[in-house]
Amino acid sequence: MKTPIALLAAACVLSLAACGNNEPAMDSTATPSPSPAPASTEPAPTPAETPPAATDAGTYGSDMPPAASDAPAAADTSGKPAAMVENCKTTIEGNDAMQYNVGSIAVPSSCSEFTITLNHVGKLPIAAMGHNVVISSQSDMQGVNADGIAAGAGAHYIKAGDTRVIAATEMVGGGQSTSVTFPVAKLQSGGPYVFFCSFPGHAAMMKGTISVG
Structure with missing residues (x-):
């Protein structure tokens, strides 16, 4: 009886050893875990470049133009020289080219009266190229000239009794001279003068400034 019992015990030991060496089988119904996604090889997008700020001119990189300056204009823009004055007198010229030879007259403040002499150095007669000298304020010049033309040649193109006229000579032709004397006080307030x-069409070119200084 002992021998069969010993064989049975040996068989059990062998069976247990065989069970210990076998690994448990994989469950075919188990869901495999997902594998991690491969890293992207494309470069990351770069941010859009910011354009340069626009200037005040409205275009990139353009320079603003320099500000215009407001320099005052000279009173005498004719480019002609000033009249020569001596002993409260001056002599100026008019010619057949419809021009005076001076662009300004400066009357000394020490003078109580002042005399202007006009020499017509041309050859044409009064009817074709007459000249005179009329003094008024700059603001009155256009009206005085228009009314003088309307007055006609018989009035030397000066309206009779025109209080806007400070002084005026008669009209002269080529080779003739004329003069006028007037109080300097008439130029010392208001102006500019x-x-x-005043011959028709001449004032546009034959004009200048007169002042007390």
Whole structure:
């Protein structure tokens, strides 16, 4: 009886050893865990470049133009020289080219009266190229000239009794001279003042400034 019992015990030991060496089988129904996604090889997008700020001119990189300056204009823009003054007198010229030879007259403040002499150095007669000298304020010049033209040649192109006229010579032709004397006090308030020729169409070119200094 002992021998069969010993064989049975040996068989049990062998069976247990065989069970210990076998690994448990994988469950075919188990869900496999997902594998991690491969890293992207494309470069990351770069942010859009910011354009340069626009200037005040409205375009990139453009320079603003320099500000215009407001420099005052000279009173005498004719480019002609000033009249020569001596002993409260001056002599100026008019010619057949419809021009005075000076662009300004400066009357000394020490003078109580002042005399202007006009020499017509041309050859044409009064009817074709007459000249005179009329003095008024700059603001009155246009009206005085227009009314003088309407007055006609018989009035030397000066309206009779025109209080806007400070002084005026008669009209002269080529080779003739004329003059006028007036109180300097008439130029010492208001202004600015001008002298011009009132023959029709001449004032646009034959004019200048007159002042007390």
